[in-house]
Amino acid sequence: MDVTDQKILNALIADSRISQKELAARVGLSAPAVAERVRRLEERGIIRGFTIDINPEALGYPLQAIVRIRPLPGKLHIVEQIIQEIPEFGECDKVTGDDCFVARLYVRSVSDLDNLLERIVDKAETNTSIVKAKSVERRMPPFQLS
CATH class of the missing domain: 1.10.10.10 (Winged helix-like DNA-binding domain superfamily/Winged helix DNA-binding domain)
Structure with missing residues (x-):
């Protein structure tokens, strides 16, 4: 490049x-x-696609939550499938460490957040943080010349 x-x-x-x-x-x-x-x-796979940036708040999702998810023993694949099926999970990463997943949810209210997490409460432990503001918008890593 x-x-x-x-x-x-x-x-x-x-x-x-x-x-x-x-x-x-x-x-x-x-x-x-x-x-x-x-x-x-x-x-070369550097450009994977062209996309748009949609504001979830304008679509009626004023709250975002970051949820760390630790499936109970033997429940990893079940929890992963549930996460994939819930459209409010805007993104989810499988990670190393104490938790297996770190996810971002877009929700209309704290009550909606609770209802969504109820779907996995018997299969995983969760730790949730409400996003107050973004200090850094999603951005690309710095480019290095090859």
């Missing part, structure tokens, strides 16, 4: 809907050259 690839990625991170023409102008290449570079970044 070179400096031009980095410029392309930074522009796409800022606005994944940017036109090829505008992207080319920003990085100083022709539109066909930019299209080829984007295609190569996709082929």
Whole structure:
């Protein structure tokens, strides 16, 4: 990955809907050259897709919770399946350490949060924190030239 690839990625991170023409102008290449570079970044697995950023609060989910989940013995796969089936789990990572999962839930109320966690309470221990604010929005790691 070179400096031009980095410029392309930074522009796409800022606005994944940017036109090829505008992207080319920003990085100083022709539109066909930019299209080829984007295609190569996709082929190499650096770009996995183009997406949108949706505000959960605007959809009626004003609360976010981070939940650490420790399945009871023999319940790991059952708990994982339940997490995958509950759409309010916006993301979940399987982790090392005392807990097996760290998840982010989007909920309308604390009562809704309680109701969701009731689905796993007999299969796992949970530790929940309500998100007050984001100190750092989701961002990419720094790019390193290869």
